Amino acid sequence: MMMRLSALLTLFLLGLLACSSGTNTAQCAVTRGPYLQLGTPTFVEVRWRTDVPVTGRVFYGTERGNLNLIKEEQSPTTEHSIYVTGLTPGTTYYYSIGDSSGARATPDDSTFTFRTAPPAGAAAPTRVWVIGDAGTGTSAQTRVRDAYLNFTGTRRTDVWLMLGDNAYHSGSDADFQRNLFDVYPMLLRNTVSWPTRGNHEVTDFDGSDYYAAFSLPSKGEAGGTASGTEKYYSFNHGNIHFVCLDSQGSDRSSTGPMASWLKLDLRANLLPWTIAYWHHPPYSKGTHDSDWELELMEMRTQIVPILEEYGVDLVLCGHSHNYERSFLLDGHYGDTTTFVPQHLKDSGSGRDSTPYRKSSLSPVSREGAVYVVAGTSGQTGYGEMNHPAMFIGLNELGSLVLDIHGDRLEAAFLGADGRKKDYFTLIKGTLAPPAPVHLNTATYNGGVNLVWTPAANTNTYNVYRATAGTGSFELLSSGVLSNMFTDASAINGVSYYYVVTALNSNGESAHSPQIRVTPPNDAEVVPPNGEQAMHISALLARLDFKKETSDSLFMRGEVSTGSAITLQNQTLAFDIGGARETFVLDRRGSGRSAGGACVARVARARSTGSPLLRFNVRLKSVDLRSRWSEEGAVNSMHQNVPLSLLVTLSRNEHQHATVITGKYLKRSGNTARFLFVQKKNPAYWPGS
């Protein structure tokens, strides 16, 4: 009832305006709008509807009371659309609509204004209002609207995102009129709206008027790569790249037209912020369940990997009539049963003194994104809201407000009562990576293999070498993608000192602890032959070691892989002097493209008595799969495995001095062969 009254009041006021404003009286009544579409730095589209056909005209200028510029249509119509071109970026314009007689249907006052988008790439402060599943036409919708209007006050809304189900029940023209145009007249006349289609804007036999109601950038008019369709598109606003996808009616497969366009669009993007939005959420346990529902599952498994590969920062969806907000998340594409802590790039709240951080201001793959379900702008629903990816779940009416400036994004879920129910901050590009640790080596004839624990927030590594412990280090190699490096230029018998640094776009870390290595004069170990290991169902590494005394011996095992390997749930069995002990690998790090690696450790084992120490190291059921990105494609395959084994022996539980390293050499059937080299440290070696 309230909505109907509001609609009638709006029409009445517009009718009054039509009769009294301007120097002449318009010969028509405005029945929809005006509303703004396709906002760019230099043009904007003004649309409105009249009761009778007239030749529409827009009067505009940068000073109130001086609308000295005019754009006019070619012929009479009731559906008016005028492109106001030749505008100055980042500038506020006043405007009025009317017809070719010079009559004006809206007043020349401060309520009819638009502001052009900032110049492309400019880091202008930007306020984004996000509503989802709003178009119910109920008091809930108006309460959410009014809460936002009170909150934002005189602060202009720069970008308005609509997450689908914008006009219940079927997205007909009447639905849009009643539940969108009559509800938000003030916002629509001042702010460009960018909607996505929901499941209530489905083209059915009665026809959805979603595409008729909006003008969307199919030709890349507002930046981004042209999609050729209004179903999915992208646009730029200052330093933000917005991507609107269609989860309702388009092919959601990773090789379909939408995904193909998405890859090209994201690959071409250089802007710091990437915000993607569509209707069906990839993660939700609200009124919809992302474990079961096809659209949600497909968007998660097919589309989200592409977005993460290209460094998306924020994903906004509706559909569930709840508010759910994730942690900083990466790489979770299965259902909730497959969720593991490794999918959390940051398991904190993202609030106050613990904002989420990403290392680079530019779009960098796989550093995490926040996923928000904001489908309560017109109604609330039920649901457990217990998805493990989510930091918070609320069953409250509200909308999302984003404030983005430079390297900082502030988000707040604003309840219908005007209170902030949730908030978080995402900061980009302010962190240099920490120094790499646990630098270890293996030597072979004429070479040194280095391996270290991957550093967080790292894109690449630099490797430095010196010939004296206190000498200056020279850069040996830059842009190393994984946490392994082979120095093939090392000369046998010469001692070298190595350090490694980690890099991201913010700079270079401090040196790792240095390590001294002397490649042996004799050829103890053959270098790896590079044979392709396509699948290994069991690995066996065997080392016989003859102790010279019967002293107790402590050992620690560690299996490392190169980049992009996933080790999960393998067991590492140490068969020590006939007493077999099995350890489940402690997976550290996760299989991720370029730079990630897995280091699996086993607990210390103790051997007494036996003069012969035998290591049988088994990796059972290893399925060495890799994910990597090449030219934007996200692929999965088995690949060559630079697997290394490192065993540390010592007489003292806390001092690990003698190092035996194994290097994967070749596979025979289900067995992988290792060769070992021993590096003695006389200070700790038993019997020395």
Next chain:
Amino acid sequence: MSQTCWRKHFVVLCVFLCSGCFAHGELHSQIEAVSAEIARDLKNARLYLRRAELQRLHGDFTSALADLKRAEELDPSLSLVELARGRTYAGFELPELALNAFNRFLQREPRNAQGHLERARTLRKLGKFADAHEGFCNAIALLKTPEPDVYLEQIQVIEAQGDAKLVQALNVLETAMNRCGQLLVLQERALSIEVRLKRYEPALRRIDAILESAERKEYWLLQRGEILQQAGRTAEAGEDFARAEEAFAALPAQQRNSVSGAALLEKLRQKAGR
């Protein structure tokens, strides 16, 4: 239909029904709203048609078909019933029955683009790629503004017929670019087909056209070099790799130091033999 086939369809149906229970709670309210309208207007065939669509989305196969039958009884001239029936069968993985329904619909509405489109998709599902291709042709001819997605669907059924048809795919893409504009997604598809056909000169022309407007040239220069390599023109390929490196070097430092930037540089170095 064989027993195995029915069993398969039964399983699919169960999955749909189960997922529907979880997925479409709000569809209930829509169905109830239309049911209330039907209660006030029992002879309105369009209301039954609308409810059938909602039942289909809700995963209720039986109710959807029952509503369609009732709509047909009330208004035998309502040809959209057959289109809805086809969609319902297609949604429940019964493509043979869907095809029959679409055929009946198109007999009555031969100029309905949506009908041709959905029939073509059903034919593709049945593995009748040549017929599907023809169906897409009919749909595109009737669509006022065909979108690239439809052409790309058509390309998929052409490609499914084997490499011998790839030239036909190129012709379709040319038509698509004439009607939709020089969209990158169409250009790239044509480029990949040219390379697959080992038609290196046309491929180079296409990539040059892309390069003219590309903001990020390094990826395309790398690809251009790779095409030249495949064509045996290694010296020119080397020049393109060098140009790609130059373009890469001109990027902002943040972009160069990113993971994807480093991977690209690594690839360029490999190509350059360094």
